[in-house]
Amino acid sequence: MSNPVEQLLESGRPGPATAGLPVARLRWAISLFFALDGFVFAGWVVRIPAIKEQIDASPGVLGLALLGVSVGSVTTMLLAGRLCRRYGNHPVTVVTAALLSLSVALPPLTHDAVQLGLVLLLFGAAYGGLNVAFNAAAVDLAEAIGRPILPSFHAAFSAGGLAGAGLGGLLAPHLSPQRHLLLLTVIGLLVTAFAGRVLLSAPVPRRPDSPAAERAEGTGTPGGSGTDRLRLFIVVYGLITLCTAYGEGALADWGALHLSADLHTGPGVAAAGYAVFALTMTVSRASGTWLLERLGDTVVLVAGGLLAAVGMLTGALAPQTWLVFLGYALTGTGLANVFPVAVGNAGASGGSQGVAVASTLGYTGILIGPPSIGFLSEAFGLPAAMTTIAALAALAALLGRLVHRGRSRPLDTPA
Numbered sequence: 001m002s003n004p005v006e007q008l009l010e011s012g013r014p015g016p017a018t019a020g021l022p023v024a025r026l027r028w029a030i031s032l033f034f035a036l037d038g039f040v041f042a043g044w045v046v047r048i049p050a051i052k053e054q055i056d057a058s059p060g061v062l063g064l065a066l067l068g069v070s071v072g073s074v075t076t077m078l079l080a081g082r083l084c085r086r087y088g089n090h091p092v093t094v095v096t097a098a099l100l101s102l103s104v105a106l107p108p109l110t111h112d113a114v115q116l117g118l119v120l121l122l123f124g125a126a127y128g129g130l131n132v133a134f135n136a137a138a139v140d141l142a143e144a145i146g147r148p149i150l151p152s153f154h155a156a157f158s159a160g161g162l163a164g165a166g167l168g169g170l171l172a173p174h175l176s177p178q179r180h181l182l183l184l185t186v187i188g189l190l191v192t193a194f195a196g197r198v199l200l201s202a203p204v205p206r207r208p209d210s211p212a213a214e215r216a217e218g219t220g221t222p223g224g225s226g227t228d229r230l231r232l233f234i235v236v237y238g239l240i241t242l243c244t245a246y247g248e249g250a251l252a253d254w255g256a257l258h259l260s261a262d263l264h265t266g267p268g269v270a271a272a273g274y275a276v277f278a279l280t281m282t283v284s285r286a287s288g289t290w291l292l293e294r295l296g297d298t299v300v301l302v303a304g305g306l307l308a309a310v311g312m313l314t315g316a317l318a319p320q321t322w323l324v325f326l327g328y329a330l331t332g333t334g335l336a337n338v339f340p341v342a343v344g345n346a347g348a349s350g351g352s353q354g355v356a357v358a359s360t361l362g363y364t365g366i367l368i369g370p371p372s373i374g375f376l377s378e379a380f381g382l383p384a385a386m387t388t389i390a391a392l393a394a395l396a397a398l399l400g401r402l403v404h405r406g407r408s409r410p411l412d413t414p415a
Helices: 004-011 023-045 048-055 059-087 089-103 113-145 150-171 177-201 211-217 225-262 267-286 288-295 297-317 321-335 338-380 382-407
Strands: none
Touching: 023 089, 023 113, 023 150, 023 177, 048 059, 048 113, 048 177, 059 089, 059 113, 059 338, 089 113, 089 177, 113 150, 113 338, 150 177, 150 267, 150 288, 150 338, 225 267, 225 297, 225 321, 225 338, 225 382, 267 288, 267 321, 288 297, 288 338, 297 321, 297 338, 297 382, 321 338, 321 382, 338 382
16 A cells, blocks of 8 residues: 555646646646745745854855755756656645755754755755756646746746745844744745645646657657757757856855945945846746747747846946946846746656756756856956856857757758
Protein backbone atom coordinates (compact mmCIF):
# COMPACT_ATOMS: atom_id res chain seq x y z
CA MET A 1 0.00 0.00 0.00
CA SER A 2 1.41 3.41 -0.94
CA ASN A 3 2.30 5.97 1.69
CA PRO A 4 0.49 9.35 1.98
CA VAL A 5 3.12 11.23 -0.01
CA GLU A 6 2.89 8.66 -2.83
CA GLN A 7 -0.90 8.98 -2.82
CA LEU A 8 -0.63 12.76 -2.97
CA LEU A 9 1.76 12.62 -5.89
CA GLU A 10 -0.29 10.08 -7.82
CA SER A 11 -3.47 12.16 -7.32
CA GLY A 12 -2.16 15.01 -9.44
CA ARG A 13 -0.89 13.25 -12.53
CA PRO A 14 -1.99 14.87 -15.78
CA GLY A 15 -5.48 13.90 -16.83
CA PRO A 16 -6.78 13.22 -20.32
CA ALA A 17 -6.94 16.01 -22.85
CA THR A 18 -10.73 16.09 -22.57
CA ALA A 19 -10.68 16.98 -18.85
CA GLY A 20 -12.23 20.25 -17.76
CA LEU A 21 -9.98 23.25 -17.52
CA PRO A 22 -10.95 25.91 -14.95
CA VAL A 23 -8.42 28.32 -16.41
CA ALA A 24 -8.99 31.29 -14.11
CA ARG A 25 -8.74 29.22 -10.91
CA LEU A 26 -5.66 27.38 -12.10
CA ARG A 27 -3.96 30.58 -13.18
CA TRP A 28 -4.57 32.19 -9.81
CA ALA A 29 -3.45 29.09 -7.94
CA ILE A 30 -0.17 28.82 -9.87
CA SER A 31 0.37 32.58 -9.48
CA LEU A 32 -0.01 32.17 -5.71
CA PHE A 33 2.78 29.60 -5.68
CA PHE A 34 5.04 31.93 -7.69
CA ALA A 35 4.28 34.77 -5.28
CA LEU A 36 4.82 32.50 -2.27
CA ASP A 37 8.23 31.47 -3.57
CA GLY A 38 9.40 35.07 -3.91
CA PHE A 39 7.80 36.06 -0.60
CA VAL A 40 9.43 33.29 1.46
CA PHE A 41 12.85 33.65 -0.15
CA ALA A 42 12.92 37.44 0.32
CA GLY A 43 11.75 37.04 3.92
CA TRP A 44 14.69 34.73 4.58
CA VAL A 45 17.21 37.01 2.87
CA VAL A 46 16.39 40.05 5.03
CA ARG A 47 17.12 38.02 8.18
CA ILE A 48 20.55 36.79 7.08
CA PRO A 49 22.37 39.52 9.09
CA ALA A 50 20.56 38.47 12.27
CA ILE A 51 21.33 34.80 11.65
CA LYS A 52 24.99 35.74 11.11
CA GLU A 53 25.09 37.33 14.56
CA GLN A 54 23.26 34.38 16.08
CA ILE A 55 25.84 31.81 14.94
CA ASP A 56 28.74 34.27 15.36
CA ALA A 57 30.14 33.56 11.91
CA SER A 58 32.72 35.51 9.95
CA PRO A 59 31.73 36.73 6.48
CA GLY A 60 33.72 33.95 4.84
CA VAL A 61 32.22 31.21 6.98
CA LEU A 62 28.75 32.62 6.47
CA GLY A 63 29.34 32.64 2.71
CA LEU A 64 30.20 28.94 2.80
CA ALA A 65 27.05 28.19 4.79
CA LEU A 66 24.92 30.19 2.34
CA LEU A 67 26.25 28.01 -0.48
CA GLY A 68 23.89 25.39 0.92
CA VAL A 69 20.98 27.14 -0.79
CA SER A 70 22.78 27.13 -4.12
CA VAL A 71 24.01 23.55 -3.92
CA GLY A 72 20.62 22.27 -2.79
CA SER A 73 18.83 24.14 -5.58
CA VAL A 74 21.07 23.17 -8.48
CA THR A 75 21.36 19.51 -7.50
CA THR A 76 17.60 19.17 -7.10
CA MET A 77 16.38 20.88 -10.25
CA LEU A 78 17.10 18.06 -12.71
CA LEU A 79 15.71 15.52 -10.23
CA ALA A 80 12.58 17.64 -9.94
CA GLY A 81 12.14 17.46 -13.71
CA ARG A 82 12.08 13.66 -13.50
CA LEU A 83 9.64 13.73 -10.58
CA CYS A 84 7.35 16.01 -12.56
CA ARG A 85 7.40 13.63 -15.50
CA ARG A 86 6.51 10.70 -13.26
CA TYR A 87 3.97 12.23 -10.86
CA GLY A 88 2.84 15.43 -12.55
CA ASN A 89 3.80 19.07 -12.09
CA HIS A 90 0.94 19.97 -9.74
CA PRO A 91 1.61 17.52 -6.89
CA VAL A 92 5.35 18.20 -7.01
CA THR A 93 4.53 21.91 -6.75
CA VAL A 94 2.39 21.33 -3.65
CA VAL A 95 4.91 19.05 -1.91
CA THR A 96 7.91 21.32 -2.54
CA ALA A 97 5.96 24.44 -1.52
CA ALA A 98 5.08 22.81 1.79
CA LEU A 99 8.71 21.77 2.26
CA LEU A 100 9.92 25.29 1.48
CA SER A 101 7.47 26.77 3.99
CA LEU A 102 8.59 24.36 6.71
CA SER A 103 12.31 24.65 6.07
CA VAL A 104 12.40 28.46 6.22
CA ALA A 105 11.71 28.24 9.97
CA LEU A 106 14.84 26.13 10.61
CA PRO A 107 17.77 28.62 10.29
CA PRO A 108 16.99 30.37 13.63
CA LEU A 109 17.29 26.98 15.36
CA THR A 110 20.91 26.50 14.28
CA HIS A 111 23.93 27.26 16.47
CA ASP A 112 26.88 27.12 14.08
CA ALA A 113 27.71 27.43 10.39
CA VAL A 114 27.70 23.67 9.77
CA GLN A 115 24.16 23.31 11.08
CA LEU A 116 23.08 26.35 9.08
CA GLY A 117 24.62 24.96 5.89
CA LEU A 118 22.81 21.63 6.31
CA VAL A 119 19.50 23.37 6.96
CA LEU A 120 19.99 25.56 3.90
CA LEU A 121 20.66 22.48 1.77
CA LEU A 122 17.10 21.40 2.56
CA PHE A 123 15.77 24.91 1.99
CA GLY A 124 17.61 25.13 -1.34
CA ALA A 125 16.36 21.71 -2.44
CA ALA A 126 12.77 22.78 -1.82
CA TYR A 127 13.36 26.12 -3.55
CA GLY A 128 14.90 24.51 -6.63
CA GLY A 129 12.26 21.81 -6.88
CA LEU A 130 9.43 24.32 -6.54
CA ASN A 131 10.90 26.55 -9.25
CA VAL A 132 10.99 23.68 -11.73
CA ALA A 133 7.54 22.35 -10.80
CA PHE A 134 5.56 25.58 -10.97
CA ASN A 135 7.32 26.73 -14.13
CA ALA A 136 6.41 23.42 -15.75
CA ALA A 137 2.82 23.79 -14.51
CA ALA A 138 2.70 27.31 -15.95
CA VAL A 139 4.02 26.07 -19.31
CA ASP A 140 1.32 23.36 -19.33
CA LEU A 141 -1.41 25.91 -18.73
CA ALA A 142 -0.05 28.31 -21.35
CA GLU A 143 0.06 25.51 -23.94
CA ALA A 144 -3.41 24.28 -23.03
CA ILE A 145 -5.06 27.68 -23.50
CA GLY A 146 -2.77 28.82 -26.33
CA ARG A 147 -1.68 32.10 -24.73
CA PRO A 148 1.81 33.31 -23.68
CA ILE A 149 0.94 33.89 -20.02
CA LEU A 150 4.24 32.86 -18.43
CA PRO A 151 5.45 36.45 -17.80
CA SER A 152 2.42 37.10 -15.58
CA PHE A 153 3.51 34.28 -13.28
CA HIS A 154 7.00 35.69 -13.03
CA ALA A 155 5.44 39.07 -12.24
CA ALA A 156 3.74 37.37 -9.30
CA PHE A 157 7.14 36.05 -8.18
CA SER A 158 8.64 39.55 -8.35
CA ALA A 159 5.68 41.04 -6.50
CA GLY A 160 5.97 38.35 -3.84
CA GLY A 161 9.64 39.16 -3.42
CA LEU A 162 8.92 42.86 -3.00
CA ALA A 163 6.21 42.05 -0.44
CA GLY A 164 8.47 39.67 1.46
CA ALA A 165 11.32 42.16 1.60
CA GLY A 166 8.99 44.98 2.63
CA LEU A 167 7.32 42.95 5.37
CA GLY A 168 10.71 41.75 6.57
CA GLY A 169 11.96 45.31 6.82
CA LEU A 170 8.94 46.26 8.90
CA LEU A 171 9.11 43.23 11.21
CA ALA A 172 12.87 42.97 11.68
CA PRO A 173 13.06 45.66 14.42
CA HIS A 174 10.18 44.12 16.35
CA LEU A 175 10.32 40.34 15.89
CA SER A 176 13.14 37.86 16.43
CA PRO A 177 14.23 35.85 13.38
CA GLN A 178 12.60 32.77 14.89
CA ARG A 179 9.18 34.41 15.21
CA HIS A 180 9.43 36.17 11.87
CA LEU A 181 10.40 33.06 9.91
CA LEU A 182 7.86 30.95 11.79
CA LEU A 183 5.24 33.46 10.63
CA LEU A 184 6.42 32.84 7.06
CA THR A 185 5.96 29.12 7.65
CA VAL A 186 2.36 29.62 8.77
CA ILE A 187 1.59 31.89 5.80
CA GLY A 188 3.28 29.49 3.41
CA LEU A 189 1.37 26.45 4.64
CA LEU A 190 -1.95 28.31 4.46
CA VAL A 191 -1.28 29.44 0.89
CA THR A 192 -0.13 25.93 -0.05
CA ALA A 193 -3.27 24.37 1.40
CA PHE A 194 -5.54 26.88 -0.35
CA ALA A 195 -3.87 26.89 -3.76
CA GLY A 196 -2.89 23.23 -3.58
CA ARG A 197 -6.52 22.10 -3.45
CA VAL A 198 -7.06 23.72 -6.84
CA LEU A 199 -3.98 22.14 -8.40
CA LEU A 200 -4.69 18.64 -7.09
CA SER A 201 -8.38 18.67 -7.94
CA ALA A 202 -8.08 20.11 -11.45
CA PRO A 203 -5.01 18.82 -13.32
CA VAL A 204 -4.24 20.65 -16.54
CA PRO A 205 -4.67 18.73 -19.81
CA ARG A 206 -1.87 19.11 -22.33
CA ARG A 207 -2.45 19.63 -26.00
CA PRO A 208 -1.71 16.17 -27.41
CA ASP A 209 0.09 17.50 -30.48
CA SER A 210 2.68 19.55 -28.56
CA PRO A 211 6.32 18.42 -28.26
CA ALA A 212 6.07 18.76 -24.47
CA ALA A 213 3.12 16.39 -24.37
CA GLU A 214 4.94 13.80 -26.46
CA ARG A 215 7.96 13.89 -24.18
CA ALA A 216 5.86 13.79 -21.04
CA GLU A 217 4.09 10.66 -22.27
CA GLY A 218 7.26 9.12 -23.71
CA THR A 219 5.87 9.05 -27.25
CA GLY A 220 8.29 11.47 -28.86
CA THR A 221 10.76 10.43 -31.48
CA PRO A 222 13.52 8.52 -29.68
CA GLY A 223 16.28 9.73 -31.93
CA GLY A 224 17.08 11.49 -35.18
CA SER A 225 17.91 14.99 -36.25
CA GLY A 226 14.55 16.40 -35.09
CA THR A 227 15.07 15.26 -31.51
CA ASP A 228 18.69 16.38 -31.52
CA ARG A 229 17.65 19.83 -32.71
CA LEU A 230 15.01 20.10 -30.01
CA ARG A 231 17.62 19.20 -27.41
CA LEU A 232 19.91 21.84 -28.86
CA PHE A 233 17.11 24.42 -28.67
CA ILE A 234 16.54 23.55 -25.00
CA VAL A 235 20.22 24.06 -24.22
CA VAL A 236 20.28 27.38 -26.09
CA TYR A 237 17.21 28.58 -24.19
CA GLY A 238 18.98 27.50 -21.03
CA LEU A 239 22.00 29.61 -21.99
CA ILE A 240 19.67 32.56 -22.54
CA THR A 241 18.30 32.14 -19.01
CA LEU A 242 21.88 31.95 -17.72
CA CYS A 243 22.78 35.24 -19.42
CA THR A 244 19.77 37.09 -18.04
CA ALA A 245 19.88 35.54 -14.57
CA TYR A 246 23.54 36.56 -14.36
CA GLY A 247 22.38 40.16 -14.68
CA GLU A 248 19.59 39.78 -12.11
CA GLY A 249 21.89 38.24 -9.52
CA ALA A 250 24.78 40.63 -10.13
CA LEU A 251 22.65 43.75 -10.07
CA ALA A 252 20.88 42.62 -6.90
CA ASP A 253 24.21 42.29 -5.08
CA TRP A 254 26.22 45.11 -6.65
CA GLY A 255 23.75 47.69 -7.95
CA ALA A 256 23.36 49.56 -4.67
CA LEU A 257 27.09 49.37 -3.95
CA HIS A 258 27.87 50.96 -7.34
CA LEU A 259 25.72 53.95 -6.43
CA SER A 260 27.18 54.36 -2.97
CA ALA A 261 30.83 53.62 -3.72
CA ASP A 262 31.26 55.07 -7.22
CA LEU A 263 28.72 57.91 -7.20
CA HIS A 264 28.95 58.57 -3.44
CA THR A 265 25.21 58.53 -2.77
CA GLY A 266 23.67 57.89 0.63
CA PRO A 267 22.36 54.45 1.64
CA GLY A 268 18.75 55.43 0.99
CA VAL A 269 19.44 56.52 -2.60
CA ALA A 270 21.57 53.42 -3.19
CA ALA A 271 18.78 51.13 -2.01
CA ALA A 272 16.29 53.04 -4.16
CA GLY A 273 18.40 52.26 -7.23
CA TYR A 274 17.82 48.53 -6.90
CA ALA A 275 14.18 49.15 -6.02
CA VAL A 276 13.79 50.92 -9.38
CA PHE A 277 15.24 47.86 -11.13
CA ALA A 278 12.96 45.44 -9.25
CA LEU A 279 9.85 47.58 -9.74
CA THR A 280 10.32 48.04 -13.48
CA MET A 281 10.93 44.32 -13.84
CA THR A 282 7.68 43.56 -12.02
CA VAL A 283 5.66 46.03 -14.10
CA SER A 284 7.21 44.81 -17.36
CA ARG A 285 6.41 41.20 -16.50
CA ALA A 286 2.83 42.15 -15.69
CA SER A 287 2.49 43.45 -19.26
CA GLY A 288 4.51 40.60 -20.78
CA THR A 289 1.53 38.61 -22.06
CA TRP A 290 0.20 41.69 -23.87
CA LEU A 291 3.61 42.25 -25.48
CA LEU A 292 4.04 38.62 -26.50
CA GLU A 293 0.61 38.41 -28.10
CA ARG A 294 1.29 41.48 -30.20
CA LEU A 295 4.99 41.19 -30.98
CA GLY A 296 5.84 37.50 -30.65
CA ASP A 297 8.39 35.80 -28.44
CA THR A 298 11.40 36.41 -30.69
CA VAL A 299 10.87 40.18 -30.83
CA VAL A 300 10.33 40.39 -27.07
CA LEU A 301 13.40 38.24 -26.39
CA VAL A 302 15.75 40.02 -28.79
CA ALA A 303 14.51 43.54 -28.06
CA GLY A 304 14.55 42.84 -24.33
CA GLY A 305 18.14 41.67 -24.42
CA LEU A 306 19.26 44.69 -26.44
CA LEU A 307 17.33 47.13 -24.22
CA ALA A 308 18.94 45.59 -21.13
CA ALA A 309 22.37 45.87 -22.73
CA VAL A 310 21.89 49.58 -23.45
CA GLY A 311 20.42 50.15 -20.01
CA MET A 312 23.24 48.42 -18.19
CA LEU A 313 25.91 50.27 -20.11
CA THR A 314 24.18 53.48 -19.05
CA GLY A 315 23.80 52.32 -15.45
CA ALA A 316 27.41 51.19 -15.17
CA LEU A 317 29.17 54.07 -16.88
CA ALA A 318 26.96 57.15 -16.42
CA PRO A 319 28.45 59.82 -14.13
CA GLN A 320 25.13 61.12 -12.76
CA THR A 321 22.73 59.42 -10.38
CA TRP A 322 19.58 60.03 -12.41
CA LEU A 323 21.21 58.44 -15.45
CA VAL A 324 22.15 55.38 -13.39
CA PHE A 325 18.54 55.14 -12.21
CA LEU A 326 17.40 55.36 -15.83
CA GLY A 327 19.87 52.65 -16.80
CA TYR A 328 18.65 50.36 -14.01
CA ALA A 329 15.04 50.96 -15.10
CA LEU A 330 15.84 50.07 -18.72
CA THR A 331 17.73 46.99 -17.58
CA GLY A 332 14.81 45.77 -15.47
CA THR A 333 12.37 46.43 -18.31
CA GLY A 334 14.54 44.58 -20.81
CA LEU A 335 15.48 41.56 -18.71
CA ALA A 336 11.98 41.07 -17.28
CA ASN A 337 10.46 38.89 -19.98
CA VAL A 338 13.55 37.26 -21.43
CA PHE A 339 13.76 34.65 -18.68
CA PRO A 340 10.08 33.57 -18.80
CA VAL A 341 10.10 33.47 -22.62
CA ALA A 342 13.20 31.24 -22.63
CA VAL A 343 11.85 28.94 -19.90
CA GLY A 344 8.48 28.74 -21.65
CA ASN A 345 10.04 27.77 -24.98
CA ALA A 346 12.29 25.20 -23.29
CA GLY A 347 9.22 23.70 -21.64
CA ALA A 348 7.27 23.70 -24.90
CA SER A 349 10.14 21.80 -26.53
CA GLY A 350 10.97 19.34 -23.74
CA GLY A 351 8.23 19.35 -21.12
CA SER A 352 9.17 19.43 -17.45
CA GLN A 353 12.68 18.18 -18.21
CA GLY A 354 13.18 21.10 -20.60
CA VAL A 355 12.08 23.46 -17.85
CA ALA A 356 14.51 21.73 -15.47
CA VAL A 357 17.46 22.18 -17.84
CA ALA A 358 16.67 25.85 -18.48
CA SER A 359 16.05 26.53 -14.78
CA THR A 360 19.30 24.83 -13.76
CA LEU A 361 21.32 26.90 -16.21
CA GLY A 362 19.43 30.02 -15.17
CA TYR A 363 20.14 29.47 -11.50
CA THR A 364 23.78 28.85 -12.40
CA GLY A 365 23.80 32.35 -13.86
CA ILE A 366 22.47 33.76 -10.58
CA LEU A 367 25.28 31.94 -8.75
CA ILE A 368 28.18 33.03 -10.94
CA GLY A 369 27.01 36.63 -11.43
CA PRO A 370 27.85 38.19 -8.03
CA PRO A 371 31.26 36.55 -7.51
CA SER A 372 32.24 37.26 -11.12
CA ILE A 373 31.50 40.95 -10.65
CA GLY A 374 33.51 40.88 -7.43
CA PHE A 375 36.60 39.34 -9.04
CA LEU A 376 36.42 41.61 -12.08
CA SER A 377 35.90 44.73 -9.98
CA GLU A 378 39.17 44.10 -8.14
CA ALA A 379 41.03 44.04 -11.45
CA PHE A 380 39.16 46.64 -13.50
CA GLY A 381 36.85 48.53 -11.12
CA LEU A 382 33.17 48.00 -10.40
CA PRO A 383 31.77 50.09 -13.32
CA ALA A 384 33.78 48.11 -15.87
CA ALA A 385 32.87 44.82 -14.19
CA MET A 386 29.16 45.65 -14.41
CA THR A 387 29.41 46.07 -18.17
CA THR A 388 29.60 42.26 -18.34
CA ILE A 389 25.87 42.31 -17.51
CA ALA A 390 25.33 44.32 -20.70
CA ALA A 391 27.54 41.96 -22.71
CA LEU A 392 25.61 38.86 -21.61
CA ALA A 393 22.26 40.58 -22.21
CA ALA A 394 23.39 41.29 -25.79
CA LEU A 395 24.51 37.66 -26.10
CA ALA A 396 21.04 36.55 -24.97
CA ALA A 397 19.54 38.68 -27.75
CA LEU A 398 21.88 37.11 -30.30
CA LEU A 399 21.06 33.58 -29.12
CA GLY A 400 17.37 34.40 -29.30
CA ARG A 401 17.74 35.48 -32.90
CA LEU A 402 19.78 32.40 -33.82
CA VAL A 403 17.38 29.94 -32.21
CA HIS A 404 14.49 31.64 -34.02
CA ARG A 405 16.24 31.04 -37.33
CA GLY A 406 16.86 27.42 -36.36
CA ARG A 407 13.23 26.85 -35.38
CA SER A 408 12.03 28.22 -38.70
CA ARG A 409 13.81 25.47 -40.63
CA PRO A 410 12.08 22.17 -41.43
CA LEU A 411 13.08 19.32 -39.11
CA ASP A 412 14.77 17.40 -41.97
CA THR A 413 17.07 20.31 -42.77
CA PRO A 414 20.54 20.09 -41.15
CA ALA A 415 21.02 22.80 -38.53
